[in-house]
Amino acid sequence: MVTSSFLSLALSFGLLGLRAVASPVAPGTVTTLQPIREDDLLAGTLKLNDFHRRAIVDSMNNAIELLPINEDNLTPSHLRKRADDLSRLDLKEEVRMIYGGVCSKSQIYMANMTLYQPDADHPLIMMEKFDGLLNDASCSSGSVNLSFKTKAAMDYAIKAWDWVNEATSDHFFLIANHKNCGQDAQRTPYKVVKVKYDQNTFTTVLTTESISWDSLASDFDINLGSAALPSRLRKRGVNGADITKRGFWDIFTSFDFSKSVYWDLSVGDESRRRTLADPFHEWKRLQVTCAGCFLAGGIEISGYIKVESFSVKELQFAAKPRNLRAKVEVETVIQSGIPKGAFSLEQTLFELGIPGMSIPGIFTLGPSLQYQVGFSLATSGVANFTVGVAAQVPNGAALLGDILNSENSGASGFEGSTIDPIFNLNNIAVTAAASVYAQPVVAFGVKVLTKFGAECALELKLPFVNVNLQAGYNQNGFCPEKSKTITNGLRSTSGANIELWFKAAKFSGLPSWFPNFDRKLWGVRWPFFDLCFPIGEEHASPIVPKRPTGMLPDLGLPGIGPVLLDESNVMPPIAARV
Template identity: 30%
Template sequence: MSFSLPQRAASILCIALIIGSCFSSPTAKPAILRAIHSADYDRSSDVRARDSNRYPELDLQTQGKLMYGGSPENGSRILANMMLYAPDGLLMVLLEYFDHLTSAIDCWGDDGTMSLTFNSTQAYEYALHAWGFVNANANGKFLLIANHAGCGPDEERQAYIITSIREDGASLTTYLAAQVAPWSDIGGSYDLHFGHIVTSRHTPERRGWKDDLKGNFDVTKTTDFDPELGHPGEVRNIWHDDSRLMLDCIDCFVAGSFHLIGHVKTHHWHIEVATLSASPKGFNATVELQAKITRTDKLEELSDKIEDKADLFSMPVPDLGIEIPKVLKLGLTLSYQIGFSTKVAGSATFVLGATTSLPDDGTITVDLKDVQKSSWTGFEGAALVPIFDVTELSASVKFAVFTQVDLAFGIDIIGHDSLDVELNLKIPQLSTNFAAGYKEKGFCNQDDGALTTGVIATTALAIELWLEVKSIFEKKKNDLYSYKFFNLTKTLDEHCAPLSIPGLTDETIPSVSELLPIPTQLITPPVDR
């Protein structure tokens, strides 16, 4: 299945915090990525020609590189690198690449005129030669994009359509007839990469933006975000019913980090590429539950099912949230949920859980243009380790539980319906049967003095990774696609634990032969690919 995005004058893809919830949250404040002087990066890389008779910065081009940078609260640096392609029939020039050739720039003439005063005769004459066609042709025009104080909103780029030039050779000044061009008219074709970290260097400020980004871009690194949710040893009640069950999370948390990169490419307002990739780094999750069961009636049969789900934690990730004014927004919301299902008979106190870790070489790639092309690789090395301790059990228990980490991205294409994309990671999930029993010669072994009662536990562990895509139209969500990326299941050998259970005989034990299915009420059923 694939979905097409209808053409509209401003089709800009946003990988964003969940639409309508996280953007409105006062805690979800994305880092604003300001326009960085792209020439600073290129000059630091020595890509400019130094021939005094040539000024390639002034030549009109079919494309131009625009860079944006910002600093979220964690002190890291985030970089977005856009290659903007000029609309058909136009050429462009970027002021930030040649402003070092000028001594004065004025974007706000009373008659819609922009003035550029050059600092050398050679540069002045080169500009007249490169741009003079607009005077020779009645329909001549080109696009000038300014990243300069006084040209448009602070720390944002402003585009102008230039239709004629007047010259003043005595002052080396050109006067350009300039009409403001909105991004919705010129931003239909671009190639954007985001998520690169920028290293830090202390340099003077430019237009309010700390210019420690200058010449320091490291495009080999990716954005790291830390999804730590919960804390080891933190106790949280999940269910409390004095007559049946009390369930506490005594150690439920997620730790580690993810690397995130993205790529968006549009052509004539049609999206050609839109991908998002995430890779775990030292990622692990623990769920450790303590259950106290106090159902003493009808020991001969299991109770009706008790099940519920709860949000353990939910938070936006401002360290990853970014906004490029007039271009895009990007962000992420993390939530950590738990769901359980149980049937009980008798009384019991036990601790149950698992720790799970994901391999660092795993990668999830979501293709936002055609979700069926989304893929995963490298998760076969995921590890599952059970946690098990029974201190009291007089009859039988069936128990299934999972914790789920949701990485939720909203996709807002201006002028179109919106999409929600969620990666649902059930990590870990387990289903366990506890059955108390009695054997006259010893329950777990037949050694002298062996206890005649005990508990047998049968357990299955699993990891699941799901991709869900939903449309949002007039604030209503509609399921579009749901698919299970990955599943790892591990069935453990039966575990026998000797336990003193006074008064227990084999006639009092109900059958618990089949494991409970792990509850899936947080997951939409899959559709055929």
């Protein structure tokens, strides 16, 4: 079971702190991980289709390279330590490294990484922290040369660093972000094994060994976030290098820093039609058209990674929908009977490239979106009907995906989802069963150092709708509320499920006990009202029983929380739009 405090913690990862304080999730709003069927929570195999895999690989290969941002540039000037403060030369047990990358006209990806010393005897220092004490800094093969502005700064450096000359095993780690120091425009780690001083010129030469992040970054954590660009910057345009410049963040005081990244998932067009199957292609007996299928809105993603002793200990993400809504409306023209199981399809209607992000050598995230529509049909006659639904997920909903500890994954707030069922009957002489679903799939790959990788998928069946059509005869009137003289007619019963699934699988670096999993985080079923259509009367209209209509009410019992998924716990019926 996911506790309220745990979900609150997952949603409160701060940008400039490891974790920020957030309001707790209201008691009773976290849905427990109990399945609708016994096998729902069994370990499974993550089946990413070719679309997902290609999109993930493309996103990771083309991820936006996040650039180093000096933490001083993000600190208000009145809170910033003076540039000539000699304590900037002190070696540290941990250092904070901020990264950013422009991903759109309105948003900058941000990452806050805290790197810890690999052991108690070998501390860290970032050269960008003491830039204000230097006249010049340069790197060459096997050395880093520093020219101090003052004798006081030189003397302080001797006091802070000279211990490294005492034994051959002594060393500390320097992280440089300067021209000719490692990869251009990126931070590069060095192992400092000896220090030489020239008291007359205030010059220090650090004898260094080149190392990789794979050898230094044994312990660190990363939080993901973003900064929203002010409107005047959006008009002007910002490139990646701009955000690393001194003073860029000081000029504009209206930056909106967030603990999450926004991914826009909008695809499709409510005014357009798309053929899924027709008589001129593989299916000879029916035509299936998606009329105005679309997905609008997006999700806000927070992420947290923790590595200890080169092993990934925590890998979590939290997602909150923002104005997320979808519609699937499938028109079907059946020309002859189709046996049960003979026709089903699943198509990816739309693909959307979502910008990935990368800290070279440390972390890569590559997301993608596919908007899938599925449809199945069995019939004993001919028909022309439309079935579908429009659905919206509340902004207050949230989910937590824990890739290493799947039992901690959970969801809350989805009980406020609303649905508007669609059913139109144009012409029928049939007994039929049809189902349709719209499924946004956000798939992503994660790579940490070169030691760990995973691919995941968040699937939201939004929603799964089924309809059963049964033609019949009643000598007293098939739809007596409408007419007792029309003895032939059709009854329709239907319902909808909304389900949220989280899937994950390793591709490297995980211990053998790590299971692939395919877990339902949340789901609920609504029955729709029965509809009755008298046949034999021109422009026959359906009869809806006289019961209340409306949107989905809140679920929950005092002290218990949301009703769990099983066939005895279903939502009150909702009238179809006809």
